[in-house]
Amino acid sequence: MTFCDQFSFDADSVHFGVALRAPGLTARVNEVVAWIWDSDLTTFLEELAADYRGWEGERSWQTNDRDLTVSDVFRSGGYVGLTWALRPWPHAAGGWSASVTTWLEAGEQMASLAADVRKCLTREQP
Template sequence: MTSPDGDFDDKPGVTIRCRDNPSVGVTFRDRFSFDADSVHYAVELRAPGLTARVAEVVAWIWDSDLTTFLEGLVADYRGWDGERSWQTDDRDLRVSAVFRSGGHVGLTWAVRPWPQAAGGWSASVTTWLEAGEQMASLTADVRSFLTEERP
């Protein structure tokens, strides 16, 4: 499930919760831009015993963005073989998708700040969503978040 989210100061955000275990999730928040070429945002992962945050993921307007990747998954709601993946240019956010019987999509969200630095860290969680409406809702929510539209 996805939900437009807002913290106490009403900043926009999106939370994705796993349909199989709602304590597993991903939140996009704290979006800002310096110019018309990019949008910056934080990604938070959580699961029992895990909380991880990358404070500044950068999306460039000339790249194939996360929304485009998610739209492709929505279009193939009947399923696909193997794994599909997308990552930011800086490789600090990676999303992998698999399809399982019963019409469910597993999205593995992996964060790795400073991927070139020695001694860095990484974390990931997997959220399972229904391939139809839940994936379409996620895509619309992420698009709205990244483009500053309100649902």
């Protein structure tokens, strides 16, 4: 899962591309919009990192347009499974979806991911 081509049109949102890669799969959405005034992805990931001792069930985060969704599960042994799903134009005929699941250690790896995503999505552009 890679964030790319971050840009912003205004102070209320950040626009970025998302690419998913796995054996036999490559999928990309060139423009995902995340609104600053909503609970953002970085906050969601930081909360998961803070709950390193685990939780029951599944949590999820999505953009307003639902073109990017992240859901998680906590497994014994301290691992978090993050499923990253792309669904561009979810109401269009002939739409598509793709997802990959990444597994991270609940503590440091989750905290590192949250910090990397914050850095990527809040980076000031020239």
